[in-house]
Amino acid sequence: xxxxxxxxxxxxxxxxxxxxxxxxxxxxxxxxxxxxxxxxxxxxxxxxxxxxxxxxxxxxxxxxxxxxxxxxxxxxxxxxxxxxxxxxxxxxxxxxxxxxxxxxxxxxxxxxxxxxxxxxxxxxxxxxxxxxxxxxxxxxxxxxxxxxxxxxxxxxxxxxxxxxxxxxxxxxxxxxxxxxxxxxxxxxxxxxxxxxxxxxxxxxxxxxxxxxxxxxxx
Numbered sequence: 001x002x003x004x005x006x007x008x009x010x011x012x013x014x015x016x017x018x019x020x021x022x023x024x025x026x027x028x029x030x031x032x033x034x035x036x037x038x039x040x041x042x043x044x045x046x047x048x049x050x051x052x053x054x055x056x057x058x059x060x061x062x063x064x065x066x067x068x069x070x071x072x073x074x075x076x077x078x079x080x081x082x083x084x085x086x087x088x089x090x091x092x093x094x095x096x097x098x099x100x101x102x103x104x105x106x107x108x109x110x111x112x113x114x115x116x117x118x119x120x121x122x123x124x125x126x127x128x129x130x131x132x133x134x135x136x137x138x139x140x141x142x143x144x145x146x147x148x149x150x151x152x153x154x155x156x157x158x159x160x161x162x163x164x165x166x167x168x169x170x171x172x173x174x175x176x177x178x179x180x181x182x183x184x185x186x187x188x189x190x191x192x193x194x195x196x197x198x199x200x201x202x203x204x205x206x207x208x209x210x211x212x213x214x215x216x217x218x
Contacts (some may be wrong), residue, residue: 003029004121007046009039009053009062010083019052022110023117036060040068048078050120052113055084055095063098070099077127079120083108139203139215147197154190161187193217 006028010016016032023030031046033039037060039053051069053062062082069075081102082095092103101123102116161183168176196217204216 003027004050005029005031005046005048006117007031007033007039007042007048007051009033009036009051009057009065011035011054011057015054019108019113022113026114028117036062036065036068039065043069043075047075049124050079050081050117052081052083052117055082063095063100066095066100067098077124077131079124081116081120136203140200143197143200143203143215147194147199150190150194150197154187154194158187 006023008016008019008023008030010019010032011034016034020030020032031042031048033042035057036053039051040060051065053065055062062084066080066082069078069080076099079101080099081104082100083104083106084095085106095103101120104113104116161180165180168180200215200217206214206216
């Protein structure tokens with residue numbers, strides 16, 4: 001089972017060491033950074049479930065890091081916990097307005113921190129499930145729409161082909177049998193495709209090329 005990932009952003013070496021050991025001991029995959037800019041660089045490759053960041057740091061503080069993360073479509077669902085020595089309501093409101101999900105006042109109690117992380121991971125996982133549901137729903141609606149859009153011109157095409165077949169028959173013209181066979185076979189394939197699209201229930205993807213996928217319809 002893959003470990004839940006946590007990014008700790010803290011400029012105090014002793015605090016960083018303690019938090020790293022605590023979370024690693026509790027079976028989290030931990031990566032650390034000493035300031036917000038360093039954390040942003042790490043986020044290009046390491047996508048955590050939770051970020052724990054100190055408010056006050058050099059180069060880039062935790063609040064600025066939070067602001068950037070929450071504006072990024074790829075990163076905004078990461079649960080963000082601010083560590084701070086600031087306990088005033090005004091400071092908390094400022095952090096919440098930026099997009100922070102939770103606050104812990106230093107010095108941090110180990111069990112409280114672990115409880116907040118577990119809570120954050122549950123919320124993160126629920127958000128992922130909801131996004132997956134919305135994604136699947138969007139695919140189904142799109143597939144159904146395309147299926148219906150295909151059916152309309154397909155019906156006209158079927159009528160036109162039948163008329164052409166009857167005209168050729170009545171005029172006694174020969175030599176079009178193979179062409180008509182190919183046309184009718186293609187129409188049948190399009191009908192099956194349209195039917196699969198309009199009746200798609202549980203969208204699955206399969207590899208199409210080395211860097212792209214396609215929806216499995218049969």
